[in-house]
Amino acid sequence: MKNALVINPYITDFKLYDEWMHPLGLYFLIDTLMRQGFSVEYFNCQSRILTRKYGTGCLAFKELPKPHLYHHISRKYKQYGIEETEFKRYLQNITKPDLICVGSMMTYWAPGVLRTVDIIREIFPDVPLAIGGIAARLIPEYFQKNLRNIFINEIPGFNDFLKTDQYLNKEQITLLPGLKTVKNPLPHGPLLLSVGCPMRCTYCASSVLQPRYYKRSLQIVLNELDYMVNSLGIQDFAFYDDALLISKDEVLLPFLKEINLRKYKLRFHTPNGLHLRYLTADLCEKIFEAGFKTLRFGYESGSVRYKKDTNSKLSLSELEKNIELIKKNAPADLDIGIYVMGGLEGQTPQQLLDEMDYLGSLDIKVKPVFISPVPQTVLYQHYAEKFPEIMTDPLWHNDTFFITCLPGWNLESIEAVRIKARELNSSVQQRIISNRELQDI
Ligand code: SF4
Structure with missing residues (x-):
């Protein structure tokens, strides 16, 4: 039997916090490789150093010299992941694989992928190596330019080589083989009920990465959940769906019904912003009954001029009405948060502060x-005319950096936004903690 090694790579950024992070694409890849007869080993370059509430936590890192482009940013630039010596030791002690696959996520994390490949090539210079995942699909030319003798997603040859398109029978693919190969499971688990999003926000690559929105088999999702609950003892679960509430009658509600039948005591979290407009009183009741603890909503901006960018997610009156709907029957410790976007075309820092x-x-x-x-999005095309560098250097895509390039924005205004968020959120957090303490009495 042939052996494949699947690697979750190093990540380079100013900030990274494990708020229910899982490399789902790699778990799916493991399923497709096993269906092709490979024996698969999974290695995670990321490592947990501190666990916090609901299984979230901090990741190991080392500080890196800052790329010149980022010289004006006062934050530390880091490589997240285990010590490189530990990674090399691992590679030196395994049987030489027949194939190595490396994942990728944010385009501006590309230096972490390149470093991972460098280390692999030191130990295994001639093993066939493939790079897939989000960044490889969005900026394949960048990886092609910087790497030699590597199969890269979207570059001809990749699918002939990995045959993932044949095996990615999307309704049947499962996370289970991937979850079972993880050696040190995290204290949280991923749930994915549907794939893709029917909306078309101008800054989002969801439709590029997943042109078709579809729901996954409920039975397959439940098998994944049962394994994580019963074999791994996981209680905290995060939904990875881009549009969890769209088609809720066919997707979320049947799932919640099964959860209630199972009588599991679980906590659910939605780090991907939900669409507030699809909430109803009945749905609120069901999600609270199931144990939802963290709700995040997409809002982006209430300003009419940005509605086209954000797919008219919500009007202000809908927002207020639906927030009240949630709060009316919410458990006292429910953590509700809303994403608001900074850097939309022509938006000033003061407008953002006022919205906050x-x-x-x-x-x-x-x-x-x-x-x-994000490459291949409408907003990217717009910004590429003003900043052609974004087409050649993915470091330009970093949110911490890119905002500093926009007219009217500077380090002071960005810091003012951070301080404002801290101030506003600390009083809400204090209320949540007090309510939890009251519940415990
Ligand atoms: S609703 Fe969310 S996932 Fe869908 S296109 Fe907009 S940002 Fe992307």
Whole structure:
């Protein structure tokens, strides 16, 4: 039997926190490789150093010299992952694989992927190596230019070589083989009920990566959940769906019904922003009954001029009405947060600060997110005319950096946004903690 080694690579960034992170694409890849008869070993370059609430936590890192492009940013630039000597030792002690696959996620994390490949090539210079995942699909030419003798997703030869398109029978593919190969399981688990998103926000690559929106087999999802609960003892689960509430009657509600039948005591979290407009009183009741503890919503901006960018996610009146709907019957310790975007075309820091004040007045957490020009999106094309560098250097896509290039934005205004978020959220957090303490009495 042939052996394949699947690797979750190093990540380079200013910040990274494990808020229910899993390399789902690699877990799916492991399923496709096993269906082709490979014996698969999985290695995670990321390592947990501190566990916090609901299984979230901090990751090991080392500080890196800052790339010149980022010289004006006062934050530390890091490589997240285990000591390189530990990774090399692992590679030196395994049987030489017949194939190595490396994942990729954010395009601006590409230096971490390149470093991972360098280390692999030191130990296994001639083993066939493939790079797949989100960044490989969005910027294949960048990897092709920087790497030799590597199969890269989207570059001719990749599918002939890995045959993933034949095996990615999408309705049948499962996370289970991947979950079973993880040696040190995390204290949280991934759930994916549907794939893709029917919306078309101008800054998002969901439709590029997943042109078709479809629901996964409920039985397969339940098999994955049962394994994580019964064999791994996991209680915290994060939904990875891009559009969990769309088609809720066919997707989320049947799942919640099964959860209630099983009488599991679980906690659910939605780090991907939900669409507030699809909430109903009945749905709120069911999600609270199932044990949802963290709800994050997409909002992006209430300003009419940005509605086309954000697919008209929500009007202000809908927002207020639906936040009230949630809060009316919510458990006292429910953590509600809303993403608000900074860096939309022509948006000033003051406009963002005003929006944050307004959202904070609804007594929910405010989560500012700075825009990143994601290749192959409409907004990326717009920014490419102003900043042609984004087409050749993925470091330009980093949200912490890119916002500093936009007119009207500078380090002070960005810091003001961070301080505002901290102030607004600390009082909401204090209320959540007090309510939890009252529940415990
Ligand atoms: S941002 Fe969210 S709602 Fe918009 S297209 Fe992407 S996944 Fe869909």
